[in-house]
Amino acid sequence: MSRSKRIPLSYFPGCSMATTAKENNRSLIEFCERIGYDMIEVQDWNCCGSSSAHSVDAELAEDLATRNLTLAPEGRPLLAACPNCMLRLRGAQRHLAEDPEAQKRCEARWGRPVDPDLKLIHFFDLLAGADMKGLNKTSPGLKGMKFVPYYGCMLARPPAMRHEPNHHGLIEKILSDLGAEPRRWGYGARCCGTFLSVVRPDVVGAMVDAIFRNAAAAGADCLVTACAMCHMNLEVRSTLQNRISVLHFSEALALATGKGEDRDWFSRHLVDPRPMLRSARLIA
């Protein structure tokens, strides 16, 4: 893509992608840059509150989200890839638009306004309009990779957001456009357990094992996850000795559209995906 057509985006990584899932972050940036976006990290962004803030303190949860919204420069869309961060940002933006009191609180709290026209884009929104078949002609693709898509709770949302676009089937569509083979299964929308992974590892472990067993039974070589938290819970909580690897969606995309080389991302996985990728001839 020519330099002049490049589109600048404000980028909100969120805590998981900035720390535990750096491989998710790096591959996402690499892929987005490759398809023509300039990723500009939001200065001094803060945690969205994760599952904890809204659980115990509604005002705190809202404040954490509005601070981030006030930090996004005017006139540039804000991209996030973490489903939970996005949900918090969108919820706060909706509340600001509906409730003048919330707007007053935000301005008094942070001393800065929120751009009323700020466009919030999830990574999936970006992909929904991308031409992967065209891209596939000029890139190595993912031929030989059998996968099951794992959305976790990403496709579920509160009733107030039920009219917004839903990206059911997007991972399958995009990756099959790039040559990979999706397998059918019934566990793609099971919640990963989020914080119960810490507090009730027994409950989450049993569930995660069922997810892996079903993925393998469906004939997949790997699971492809949409969320860094899901990726961690799947990898960390499984008690199975032999299990297939878990790729971040962004890793699969960056791999498909870049050079087929071993990146330092893969060494950060608890289950090393490199033997699988080598046998599918996706890396050297």
Place this chain on the structure above:
Amino acid sequence: MMHRKKRSDGKNQSLETIVAGNGDMGFVREVAKRSGTDLSACFHCRCCAGGCPFIEAMDYAPHGVIRLAQLGMRDEVLQSATIWTCVGCHTCSIACPMAVDMAAVMDALRQIAIESDAAIAEPDVLDFHREVLRSIERYGRTHKLEIMMRYKVKTRDWFTDMDVGLRMLAKRKLDLMPSRVRNTKDLKRMFRENAEGGTP
């Protein structure tokens, strides 16, 4: 009469007659106001219960919590394990034919439970949430290693997950130093003002 599930602590609760009208009827209005959700929309079709991935770890099914609230059984609701076990994944919301925002209801119930000093059925969950918030207060972001260490101190459970922690460290998944916001002054002020219950 209301059937109850076995509690997560293994104790069976006896069936008892609930006299409608003995309940705290202001409670359901309080929950509705806080959650922005009309609880009377729920007609107990149990779609939420059928889809909930964590129902096995709950004492009441999600719709059961709504029923208790409808009957004004404030203490039973606020002391239930369900409100802490729910992770807010919204799986129930997409199954609900009446578009009840269950996650918002659970948020409201947890907050009321904390504010009214109700007995917390799953104190470890609340401890974990508080450690996450402490980390955000300190750094503006979550520092997972420290959250886990402090959670371990709090729950006095040293050995569960030691192996997981070591594997994560070996794979560079747990950073020793936090990723942090440069200027945390405004965040610290926000935490202070919110704790004092004031508006900015």
